Amino acid sequence: WKNGSCTGTVEIFSGDVGICRNPGVETGFHDCCEVENASHCESSEVKVAQARDDRLTYEVGERCKKEAPIGGTCLQKEKVLCVFPSILSRIIQEDGRSQLGISWGDAEHPNCRGFTPSEFQAIDFSKIDFSEYVSTIKTETQENIKQNINDEVQDFYKDLHTSRESQGTFSVILTWNPNPPKDYVIGYKIYYGTSPRHYTNVVNTGNRTEYKIIGLLCSNTYYFAATAYNAYGESGYSKEISCSGKCACKKDGKCSC
Incomplete structure (x- = not known):
């Protein structure tokens, strides 16, 4: 509120x-x-x-x-x-x-x-x-x-x-492949929000390639994308993935995002 x-x-x-x-x-x-x-x-x-x-x-x-x-x-x-x-x-x-x-x-x-x-x-x-x-x-x-x-x-x-x-909330665990050494990547960022390609949240994961996001509302569908960054700047967004809260919050737990 x-x-x-x-x-x-x-x-x-x-x-x-x-x-x-x-x-x-x-x-x-x-x-x-x-x-x-x-x-x-x-x-x-x-x-x-x-x-x-x-x-x-x-x-x-x-x-x-x-x-x-x-x-x-x-x-x-x-x-x-x-x-x-x-x-x-x-x-x-x-x-x-x-x-x-x-x-x-x-x-x-x-x-x-x-x-x-x-x-x-x-x-x-x-x-x-x-x-x-x-x-x-x-x-x-x-x-x-x-x-x-x-x-x-x-x-x-x-x-x-x-x-x-x-x-009601749920969490997701995001994993991704690291960039090749030639990119000199020093970290990654996860962007997400409730509209495709419109991200209202960002998390800097450092050099980790797995991150758990909690507190997502069951009533929403969330869209996620990642970027990599090095000493020279930040990359563009990765391919976007989505996860439906209605699906993730099913009582039987059978849902694949």
Whole structure:
């Protein structure tokens, strides 16, 4: 669930798109991304500015909101940000996306989605720097700090478990042949989604040639493709395969994807 609507997928540590205007003609040259200029800005911008001040945002980019009718000069720019409910969720999003190679998109098409269950499980939390989060609660004991982190993570797992019970899920194990040595491949990525050749999820498997994806909904059909990458870039998609959740979730277990 997100903003009161069912998105059809489970998202962990998701954010919302926030927009605030830079100094320009519409704002009387006040910066609506700063809290102190609240009286000159829209209420939605005030919320974004406060979230930015509270370190709950990731800036995706800037875009032009209003151009001059002649010459095309930009008269009003605005910032586009991903706004998260807590510093902890923002930190995990920033470091997790870096590990998994998930893009934030750009100012025109921001991507503030949460992690899928399989992506969340693939994150190496030992590599995440929690010092910023710890500094915000430094008056608490070390045990309380650990408990706060654990509670937030467990809350998401609880929501995930509830969703799985109500919707039903399945998993798939994908295997593929490695590229020949002459390709100098250093890793592979699995792309998947619920429409052919339209992938909303990506997992970096490193140099493994087998990967298990969990948390797939029984009500969906999923489409998968792989790419290989080396120091010079990433290949195109492999041949696409699909797996029907309705088939995979049969009680007799007799299904071949």
